[in-house]
Amino acid sequence: MNDRTMKAVLFDRFGGPEVLYVGRVPRPEAAPGEVLVRVHAFSVNGADPATRSGTYRLLTGRRFPQGVGLDFTGEVAALGTGAAGVAVGDRVWGIVGRASGFGSAAEYVAVPADRVGLVPEGLDLIAAAALPIATTAVTALRDKAALRPGERLLVRGAAGGVGSTAVQLGTAYGAEVTGLARAANLDFVRALGARHAVDHRSVAPADLGSYDVVLDTAGTGLRAFRRLLKPGGRMVTITPDPKRLLASLGYIAASTVHGRRRVRAFSGNPRRGDFDTVARLVSEGKLSPAVDTVFPLEETAAAHRALEAGGVRGKYLVRVVEG
Template sequence: MTDPTMKAVLYDRHGGPDVLYTARVPRPEPARGEVLVKVSAFSVNGGEVIVRAGRFRLLSGRTFPKRVGLDFTGEVAASGAGVTGFATGDRVWGVLGRTSGFGSAAEYVTVPAERVGRLPDGLDPVAAAALPVATTAVTALRDKAGLRPGERLLVRGAAGGVGNAAVQLGRAYGAEVTALARAANLDFVRGLGAHRALDHRSVRPADLGRFDVVLDTAGTDLRTFRRLLAPGGRMVTITFDPDRPAASLGYLAAGTLHGRGRVRFFSGNPTRADLDGLARHVTEGKLRPAVDTVFPLEETGAAHRALEAGGVRGKYVVRVA
């Protein structure tokens, strides 16, 4: 690595996908406890699209340029002091932690070693970039909801990045899975293992029946879907309404404090143990990557635009190397 710079995707102001551009920036060096990863691919996530659009200016700050990219696959290029368990050339995947922000849309990224896991043998690194976000589905179903065999699971947004993983895992965990998605994606989610796949635009929630677990990836109409819980049911949401963030967060807080904990909100923040558990799910055949389209790095803006348009089947992935 003689060139001290690298390509990265940046933006200098909030706005639509067109604000994204590719430029050369200084290549980072790993600090103590970090690894430097040569990125093979990353996926586009809803959270970074919302931040880029400027809906969370108070949280994201006013400093520019800003970066995008949350997850990644690649190879270890170097390790900082104190890092054990990884060698140069190891194939890895991971998710940047909450304190790191975005930045995996680049040729190299530094990551705390505890946020990196080994890529399963035989898994293509570009396709694998669709999977790190699946740690959110694992945590939601297994840890937050305590999904048990024979229970009835409803997945909202079943064709998306977390949703498609939740359908696969729900089936693998022995649940009866009902999936809500766009009409054009119903065959796709059936192929993932859903017992029932329904058009979310035409079916009335009141006609869906009762569920032991509801996994929400939309953040809207939470009250409506909470009413579908059977006695002892649990609802987990991984996002909130981006158009009404204050009201949405207020409802989630009230639901947790005054609703016997039946509505649970969390944001994924996977550790190495989570990523290693994800790798076991892949190796055991419980989970496979679902890639809609692969874009080159210079077309990251097009990937953002496609996600905003809706209708994704799995993940939009950007190939870096």
């Protein structure tokens, strides 16, 4: 097999999980300032089905084939000129940029050196793939919401990828955490550190009480959850409503200038310092990977189906390396 190509998960048209297949594409090279990483595993995030189905076609375009995958763990295989802070053989985790080509669902990725961090010693590289997305929770709670000890934090989607890390982080930051999840996942959410776990299907938002910070991972019903904020409260959402994309983006934008209870939104773009924060929290025992199921690369479509079916506990991971 030509060693200048690699396996990658691709799709040639927008659609359901069935459009995904494992094909071969040119293996990337590390440009100046980049590192080439041999990928061990990646996770399936909410943005992946949206990309695959065409919801984000205005951003991704219509040129095919396209790839999926946002985060990854692996080993540094090569350094581009001027790449600093890591060495060949280092165990790293990171998130690919928007111009990364085929995404992280591949045998290799080339990314800027400052977009990866070192995986803590003793943490398995496969399980570690559940944690690069924790940088989103760090940015949301530490930077955007400035969560303080003793404050009341509500996490929507508390059993999911970002939500499960947010519950752990909120607890580590000294907040009183309430997690919303399916009834079957409430014990799981409590085990993550939530003081309260509530079935989101059985309680209307208006009956949830008031909060200093609301972290939204769903993008739906933002107006109703915004009303739960105390004076001076902060709401952070990590995604617009995929079914009402333009209207949702418009509401988020309007909320940043009208009213005291503003909705903060951001697009995750972590750098090494963010990954170092996650590594420190892992080393201190305040954050750990929550892994639901690990799929082989050839079953990435099954991982997409599982995520879209709902009910995930932590992350669905895909193993790229053999064995």
